[in-house]
Amino acid sequence: MSTRLATGGRLLDKGRQVSFTFNGKRMTGCAGDTLASALLANDQVMMGRSFKYHRPRGVVASGAEEPNALVGLGTGARFEPNQRATTTELFEGLSAASQNHWPSLDYDIGAVNQAFARFLPAGFYYKMFMFPRVFWKHVYEPFIRQSAGLGKAPDAETRDADTYEHFHAYTDVLVIGGGIAGLQAALAAGRSGARVLVMEQTPHWGGRAPVDGGEVDGKPAEAFIDAAVAELEAMDNVTLRLRCMGAGVYDHGYVLGYERLSDHAPGADGPRHRLWRVRAGQVITATGAIERPLSFAGNDVPGVMLASALRDYVVNWGVSAGDRTVVVTNNDDAYRTALVLLDAGLNVPLILDARAGGGGALADEARARGIRVETGKGIAKVKGRARVTGVAICAQAGEGAVLEEVPCDAVAMSGGWSPVVHLWSHCGGKLNWDDALAMFRPDAGRAPTGHDGAPFVAACGAANGEFGLNAILKDANTAGQTAARATGHKPGRKGAPKASDAGDEAPLEQVWLMPQGANIKLRMKAWLDYQNDVKVSDVQLAAREGYESVEHTKRYTTLGMATDQGKLSNINGLAVLSNVLGQPIPQAGTTTFRPPYTPISMGAIAGEARGALFQPIRRTTVHDWHEAQNAYMEPVGHWRRPYCFPKAGESHEDAVQREVRATRDSLGLLDASTLGKLIVKGPDAGRFMDMMYTNMMSNLAVGKCRYGLMCSENGFLMDDGVVARLSDDTWLCHTTTGGAERVHAHMEEFLQTEWWDWQIFVANVTEQYAQFGVVGPNSRKVLEKLGGVDLSKEALAFMQWTEGTLAGIESRIFRISFSGELSYEVAVPASMGRAFWNKLLEAGKEFGVTPYGTEALHIMRAEKGFIMIGDETDGTVIPQDLGLNWAISKKKEDYIGKRAQARSYMTNPERWKLVGLETVDGSVLPDGAYAVGEGVNANGQRVVQGRVTSTYHSPTLERGIAMGLVLHGPDRMGEVLDFPRLDGSIVQAKIVDHVWFDKDGEKQNV
């Protein structure tokens, strides 16, 4: 059984008991435990079920590479699926549940899949489930989906109780990894005065060194680590972060760090995760190495673990995975595990060394201490289902004939080490295959390059394929110094400290299958990817079927695509593939390493941008007033505008109709502050305005206003608005809501990149002013009541503007109309916006003043036949389509869009043109309806001859009115068109003039 040992556990505070639950069962661990170590301490070796066959699975590793021990962590608003038990720090009250089984971890219906395993080889689903066709959607797929997936989904209606944030950090040197390599690199760089940031994903400094032993400068590695951390902490130019993982390396020195602030203390103040967005001059990846499993039958039975992990559990957390551990290896490192187990008083009945020649000094030590060591031998098969009960031994060279069975309750396996090259590779760092050490290691000559074309990532230590303390420290010291130099700092002369490496190690021997001639039955039980249930036989099948590229194999078998992203399986799978294809491993190449290194929370990626901060909401000066009136608001760009102001019990439709009538009868108020306002000033402003607008603007008289159209260079209508000439060299351009930034950018683009010799300045003063539409027959009266400015017809005629002090507030008054009514737009400084609005409401009381929203605005403009950008235009419409030729100057040689409008399709008489539409029965035409023509086109689609661009019920005319674009429309007045509704019925509408209201402009001109 697995249990807590009396000794060991350097990371534990054994005096502090921590209670937690697993699948509802109460358990106890110690402060300093991970969930995995605590579960082992409670003899819970089996921690989950696999993805495909639902096989029982135990913890294999001790860190971020763990494929099996995934749990649903927490409950309610803090539930999270797929948390690795090995990287989950234990805390009081932790509640975890194992995944992917029903009804329970021990008795899982899905495990029936195991019985069919033979029928479920790699890619089986591509070859079946095709008949009958409808069964895929209704039978096969739902079944597959239900049995796949891992953890359960968080509840849909529960909201994440935690917060997240981002932090932008700039540094000369970023060191990823806080093992001895990272610390030494940081020291070397930090001593030069360079700014250094060190990230370590675990809560501890030092990495593997304290477990693996060895001495630095004559002292235990742990002492070196403590001293290094102390020295770094004392440097002002160095920042150290624990629980902070280097998640991804991106272009130009951009690195994401993922700091888990309160995963180990849920509910603590502050954010749960912080995403570091780092710009680093140089990045050092000191990310260590990961041990590889060996591929033998039953290598997934709970109790089979990486040799290094078993060692970690004993040394770091004082837990044993079993009492009797068989060690199986192809290298010397695993002997360390055997010795550590012995030291802890545990039994190691046997070491199986697949190498015919056996190991070096460590092997001698193991033998000397009485351990039976068998060379040239391996595991034929692991005995046991939910727990290891023993191993069957065979000759590595053979096909798996069992020589002997040895009872045990744990297996420590080691297939060699793979440098963690993920971060090196994210941004294009290339790898070389080191055949002696059987690993891919960074090729320093092909490092990722940054904005200046120079390398900006360097790997060091085990991540660089260096093993042994001396080599690691030396490599790291060089990396730190080189990075310091690359960022303009002068590193000191100080070299790396001297370390005492263990004695001679015998070379590793490549073992990709155990035994090397394992028969198909064994290969079908030899796992490569634990989580996705990919076996040696699957990769071999894929290669046989022609899925030869490593990407094909990966995708066909799903090797390496699980939540561990193949940290344990990729190299083993690649080697199996290469062997089938009879080609060297480097020729097969690796799959691409993608960020993040381990999964990071979506919450952290979203950061602070949630709820009210999801996106900015732009507010006018009377936004609060609108909300206080319970206005129904609609998003327009980032603004929110009142759609209408429904009274209690009133429908939106009714409110809109009321607002229109009240405005037309007496007085309406519109918050028009969102309209863009741009000032264009300078000696060349006139000719610039003539280029920007289709109209002639240079001849607009000071004091006057003119409606203008703006097109893109591609000819399409992009914006419209009223332009006022403020002075001889200054124009004020109104844009649509949300158009201000776009139009401003459009102007600046041409000013800066095309006509940079023209003397013009443009300023966006949209938000300087609150602007209100005062609309209706009583609009003049209410403004006169406020007093201060002569607004008589003579003093301020239609399409003129004036300035003055209205009601004591400095104002600019435009006499313009978008409704056909007598109407003014009054601009006041934004700081006075609310005050002026209040005065308007107060003065307007006697006229029944009615604030109205965007929908009433739309209806009134439609009644008057004005087009609306975004309704009549959609990015494919040119002014000529809308009968706006009057607003296109014939005199000008050029304006933006003019050349485009001369292209053959733009001048084609078949382009649909704007008309009014009236239903024969007075009803409202459906939004977006099309007028059908005769027959179908070559693709069998119904021929169409027009469409509705905007459609309303007009309270003024008491009938439906619409505008639309129709083939030869203006020439077909009076013709009736058929518009199918979505239910297939037809509504007929007559082509009419699109100006319904006061065509002669008598109302607005009073």
Place this chain on the structure above:
Amino acid sequence: MRRYSAFAIAREAARYHSGWGKAWSSPEPKKKYDVIIVGAGGHGLATAFYLGRNFGITNVAVIEKGWLGGGNTGRNTTIIRSNYLQDPSAAIYEKSRSLYETMSQDLNYNVMFSPRGVMMLAQTQAEVRGYLRTAQANALQGVSTRFIQPAEVKKLVPIINLDGPRYPVLGALWQDRAGTARHDAVAWGYARACSDMGMDIIQQCEVTAVRREGGRVVGVDTTKGAIDCDKLGIVVAGNSGVMAERAGFRLPIESVALQALVSEPIKPCMDVVVMANTVHGYMSQSDKGEMVIGGGADGFNNYTQRGSFHHIEETVRALVETFPMVSRLKMLRQWGGIVDMTGDRSPILSKTPVEGVFINGGWGTGGFKATPGSGWAMAELMAKGHSPLTDEFSMWRFKEGKFIDESVAAGVAH
């Protein structure tokens, strides 16, 4: 070709699957082919397949510089829909969607087409009007879509938050016969079927030059030697500009990186595909349980196929807002694919200035869903010289100012 079926699997299981042969052969190139297709992605393989299936042209080579299906075919978010606004788009995408329905049977390869339905959320009044218009257009185009109300949205997507503080869901355009498919399988299935018709799929072979005589194509130079042909189809998403240059003409195309990501797998929680265009996020759940998420495109020319971060950030926050439970999921993997963008963001399926050379590219973000329809139409264009499905997608439309602009449904309001 060995037929795939449950029975075949059962038979093979008895001998531990030792009897499966190659899904496709990998021969050395012949001296000459009637047709060479450059690019063994989904579109290129589909083009070859329909040349054989519909026109009996089987002396065909598909030449691929990397591995078949190794480009955008395997990098997209697998959405299949045809609820397009403009007639030419709706025609080719609906053709495509209908071919997906029977693709598994047609190819005898389960591509797992899952007609689970695609929903496009309307979150502003302008979007409501835009999607109503699309629904009207689709009805006349023979594309089955509906505009649905928020209550139905919630029923179909229980994890959605209808009342986000920023953009409440006002409705959605719903296409119930749209869905997803297994992207790699589409390429593999076509490759196997093409190989079965005797076509040559030549991987690890780069076309380095297009040989012309008198304005007409006569063959290509490749890293495996010169190969002659009568007709040449260039179907190389992401590299269209580079290949066009080798053929001696320019394309109105720019290459940019499009971002995508997946979450860790979870048990089924969302049965349909949801696209939220106002906030720039779309998401579906793969059969493996991963939430498959599409991000935006970088705003600059790029050939790196690497993931970038800030578009991912924008997408993820949109999804957290729309589906609050996403907040406690984790991003497993992110990547970038290079997509070809044309001036109107619609594809080019066209003859070219070089006689006998045809181009199929510029699919932007819409390539995967078009795979079979694109192949079908391209095959017709190459075999007959024109196709009603491709006529509007000529590379010369930009000169006339005749665009196929699908972005119009998201118009800008007042």
Place this chain on the structure above:
Amino acid sequence: MLILHCPYCGVMADETELHGGGEAHLTRHGPGSSDEDFHDYLFAKENPRGVHFERWRHVQGCGKWFHAARDTATLEVFGTYPAQTTEPPKAIRKAITAKRPGWTWRGFSDPAK
């Protein structure tokens, strides 16, 4: 995630402060130009895998447009310069030549030639 030097502000600006504006050194073709020229001006953009000249605006900053010479395959930036010019400065062209001998882009190439 690019970082580009804004020649106006003098800062190394994060990509999120910038807005990409496509191909640089365009010649505007207005009324009177041929269909061919107008088409090329708007649509036939350079799309090389390698050295490229493009426009950027420091939109969340000083608001100015500038040009960058960049490799689209490696993302190496050879230099940035103000947009108020019809051709890349000689120093930029020399800097490119140092890294990519023999480069050409539209009519531009190594200034020594």
Place this chain on the structure above:
Amino acid sequence: MSEAASALSGAAYEGGLVRVADAGLQGMVTLRGDLEAEAIRAAVREASGCDMPGQRAITAEGDAAVAWMAPDEVLILGPHARAGDTCAALEAALQGQHHLAVNVSDARALFTVTGEDAAVREVLAKLAPVDLSPGAFGPGDFRRSRLAQVPGAFWMPQAGVMRVICFRSVAQYVFDLLCTSAAPGSRVGYFEA
């Protein structure tokens, strides 16, 4: 002008890492022109009492300051009530010199973030892609950038004080951002000397 209101009418947040407050009405005048031209430099000096700032700098004198916005633009800060006069004075002084002077006082909101210097820097560094370490940014510097999703600008009149400008319509958003960044328990500790 007693009814004049700043964007958030003096809202303030305390209890977090720093104090965040709407700084009230602030006069702001945008001046565009050739910043090298002596006429412009003289007019700025006359209107504000401040020297023309260099690239990305801000100069201050009494209750006035001049911030470098772009190579052809400065922002002149002063009392709110005086902004109109400043505009008029510039207009008068720069007759015949191509320029644009416009009152933008109400187009913007101004916040003051005060507290421990390192904490103040941190709060901004959570929002802006800018190196805010003391060696890279300090009193006298002025930076336009983005604050999460909106444009903004900031400077430090002195250690422990950051002034932050944004557009008026997003004042609430920026205030909320600053407060969120200053939430208790969210100290980063990156800028500690």
